[in-house]
Amino acid sequence: MSAENGNISIVTEPNGVTTISFYHPAQNSLPSALLKQLAYAIHQAADDPQTKVIVLKSDGDRTFCAGASFDELLQIKDKETGALFFEGFSNVINACRKCPKIIIARVQGKAVGGGVGLAAAADYCLASEAASIKLSELTIGIGPFVIAPAVIRKIGLSAFSQLTIKATDFQTAQWAKQNGLYHEVHEDLPALDVAVSELAQKLACYNPEALTCLKQLLWEGTADWDNLLKQRAAVSGELVLSDFTQQALNAFFKDRAK
Numbered sequence: 001m002s003a004e005n006g007n008i009s010i011v012t013e014p015n016g017v018t019t020i021s022f023y024h025p026a027q028n029s030l031p032s033a034l035l036k037q038l039a040y041a042i043h044q045a046a047d048d049p050q051t052k053v054i055v056l057k058s059d060g061d062r063t064f065c066a067g068a069s070f071d072e073l074l075q076i077k078d079k080e081t082g083a084l085f086f087e088g089f090s091n092v093i094n095a096c097r098k099c100p101k102i103i104i105a106r107v108q109g110k111a112v113g114g115g116v117g118l119a120a121a122a123d124y125c126l127a128s129e130a131a132s133i134k135l136s137e138l139t140i141g142i143g144p145f146v147i148a149p150a151v152i153r154k155i156g157l158s159a160f161s162q163l164t165i166k167a168t169d170f171q172t173a174q175w176a177k178q179n180g181l182y183h184e185v186h187e188d189l190p191a192l193d194v195a196v197s198e199l200a201q202k203l204a205c206y207n208p209e210a211l212t213c214l215k216q217l218l219w220e221g222t223a224d225w226d227n228l229l230k231q232r233a234a235v236s237g238e239l240v241l242s243d244f245t246q247q248a249l250n251a252f253f254k255d256r257a258k
Contacts (some may be wrong), residue, residue, distance in 0.1 A: 006034040007088025009257040016052030016204040023059040027066035029110040035088030042095040052204040057106040066115025082237025090229030096121035131173040138167040141245035155179040
């Protein structure tokens with residue numbers, strides 16, 4: 001996949017730290033092809049005996065992930081295609097869930113929609129002060145149904161309700177930390193990178209069998225997510241065809257073209 005359509009990179013250091021980076025020029029949004037590559041990269045790292053711990057990050061210094069690709073959403077013309085698109089997010093979340101390695105998320109900037117889901121799917125999440133979050137799905141007539149189980153698992157139903165219902169409002173990185181999405185918030189990118197590196201190197205030195213057992217413990221009670229997230233994807237795939245959503249997406253592109 002060319003840089004203009006986004007890309008994924010995987011780098012494994014001699015100490016066993018594997019960094020998976022994703023990039024898309026539209027604020028690190030995630031079209032279906034990039035979601036497929038990201039899920040595949042996580043599975044690759046999961047199966048690689050050289051990998052001890054995984055760092056999940058995006059390139060650039062402003063936006064961690066803007067969520068679903070609006071360009072692709074507007075191209076969806078039937079519910080089957082819609083369901084398949086949203087299953088891309090469920091596949092990434094389930095890849096994180098099933099991976100026997102601990103996944104650290106590095107959130108350097110804003111996370112919107114599916115980007116919040118990615119942060120929630122990690123086992124430990126470090127962020128910068130600039131990493132505010134928003135679930136804006138209601139504004140275009142859909143909802144964060146696929147990522148909801150992962151997000152609620154981290155921040156609880158009450159905070160999820162606030163984040164979802166206040167769909168036009170960004171919540172600060174400190175709010176995300178107070179509610180359990182982020183485990184650490186650092187002042188700037190250099191401090192964030194030092195903290196991510198130090199934690200990853202420590203984890204890479206621990207007993208891998210113990211880390212695998214911990215991973216299983218952290219994800220207890222989620223065995224039904226393969227079916228659950230697929231069902232949620234079908235709901236989103238149908239809603240994206242609604243007149244409300246189609247009008248909202250067209251209005252977005254008209255505003256962007258001005």
